[in-house]
Structure formats: structure tokens, C-alpha cells
Amino acid sequence: MEHQRYGYELASGTQQDIFLCIHYISLRVDENISKALPAIHFLTGSDVTSKVGTKPAALKVKPEYIQGLATFGENLSDENCSKAEVFLVQVLKSGSKCMTMNKFRNWMYHHSKSAQISSLPPTSHLLTDHIKRAHLATYQVQHVLDEEAVTLDPLQHGYMKDPTNDSLIPKQDIRIWPEDLIKQCTCKTCSQASCGCKQSGQHCISFCKCTSLQTNKCKNPFLKESELLEAMLN
Ligand SMILES: [Zn+2]
Ligand SMILES: [Zn+2]
Numbered sequence: 001m002e003h004q005r006y007g008y009e010l011a012s013g014t015q016q017d018i019f020l021c022i023h024y025i026s027l028r029v030d031e032n033i034s035k036a037l038p039a040i041h042f043l044t045g046s047d048v049t050s051k052v053g054t055k056p057a058a059l060k061v062k063p064e065y066i067q068g069l070a071t072f073g074e075n076l077s078d079e080n081c082s083k084a085e086v087f088l089v090q091v092l093k094s095g096s097k098c099m100t101m102n103k104f105r106n107w108m109y110h111h112s113k114s115a116q117i118s119s120l121p122p123t124s125h126l127l128t129d130h131i132k133r134a135h136l137a138t139y140q141v142q143h144v145l146d147e148e149a150v151t152l153d154p155l156q157h158g159y160m161k162d163p164t165n166d167s168l169i170p171k172q173d174i175r176i177w178p179e180d181l182i183k184q185c186t187c188k189t190c191s192q193a194s195c196g197c198k199q200s201g202q203h204c205i206s207f208c209k210c211t212s213l214q215t216n217k218c219k220n221p222f223l224k225e226s227e228l229l230e231a232m233l234n
Helices: 022-028 031-044 055-059 063-067 078-092 101-111 124-142 225-233
Strands: 007-010 018-021 159-161 168-170
Touching (some): 018 022, 031 063, 031 078, 078 101, 078 124, 101 124
Antiparallel strands (some): 007 018
16 A cells, blocks of 8 residues: 555564554654754764764754754755754754854863763764765755756765775774873963973863863963964974
8 A cells, every 4th residue: 555655664573563654744743853854864873874863862952953954955055064063063962052063072071071082972074074974865865756866976975985895985084183192281270380281392272171261371372273383383
């Protein structure tokens, strides 16, 4: 039967298989959520994308962030990518004020007692390729019945060719924390000689306590990237 073919099978394997029609279920779901479901699915994790968060957490995200995904899958504009990133931050921490995953990582590091750098969510840099892969998958689902749909190039959407067998694999542009990088310091003002950053002649970084306090009292000041570059060149 038609509705069985497009249905969701519940209690599979039992003697009383139950089928529910997806188009009936869709009537019970909020229209904004219904439209954004493919994006929500692929962004949080699927067979073809990495898991970033859970589905229940995704469905509890405030409606304004879900509405932001309404055009996800249509194009890879900076706006769509940034709304996807903000949505994923909300999946991980509902109500967070962080607008990027980098800011959220920093917040987590300083506010979550058990957070280790290795257990933090991915950086914004890494998330970009994940969002591209989610966009590709969302686009493919949205156009599965459209014979005239343009085929998107996976190599432009977060995939690369495996040099050993030419198959497609996710890009893994991971920047490893350098082993020789000294540990972030835990002082409030970095005025004492005991400051580890000062001792090793390195500038404090955003993971140091002094910068997280946002009091600007660090005597071994954190330099912005542009200033750091200038300092390195001189
Ligand atoms: Zn210090
Ligand atoms: Zn400092």
C-alpha cells in the first residue's frame, strides 16, 4: 500500500508491525521544524556526517535558531553556514550566548570543571567542513525526486579523494596542539615570575585564566593575531 511504502515502521520484527504515514506525522510537527528536519538531522550527525549533538537536544533548541536553518541546503552562503554553527552551539548548550564554536570551546574550557582540551567540541575551522558535508547531504535529500537538480561536487563540500584508492573520504584538516607549546597559565594578573607563559617568554593565549577573566589585568598581555604576527616578524 502507498502509505506503507512511505511510512515509518514501528515495532519492527514483531507480529504486529505498525506503519505510520510520514505525511500524517508531518501535519503534527511544527512547520518550521518540519522544514528544517533534514538540516537538523545531517548537522547533528547521520550515516554520512559526524555526530556533533543528540537529536533530542536538537529538537529542544529555541525556535528562532531552528528557523535560521530554513534555507540550509539551498546554498552555502556565509549566512547559512554561520546560522548552522550557532544552531550547533545551541544543541550543545541551550541558551548559550556564544555565536561561534571557538567562543563556545573557550567558554566550556573555563566554565566546565571536567573539560579537557581533548574533550572540547570541534573548532569553528573543523566545523566548516562538517557543515559543508551536512549541506551536501541536505541538498541531496531535498532534491531526491528532482531529476533536473544540479549534482554538487563532493570535493567542494568537505570531501577529498583517498590517495590510496580514489574513494571519497571526509577532509581531516586537523591542527594538532603543538607538543612544545607550554601549558596555559592559571594566574590572574601574570605579574609574578611564577607565570609559566612569562617564564618561557611566550604570550598568554585565550585559554589562560588571565584572558578568560576579561579584566585586562594581564601583565604578560595576550596579543591579537595581527599583533602576534607583527611581533613574530620583528
Ligand atoms: Zn600567567
Ligand atoms: Zn596572562
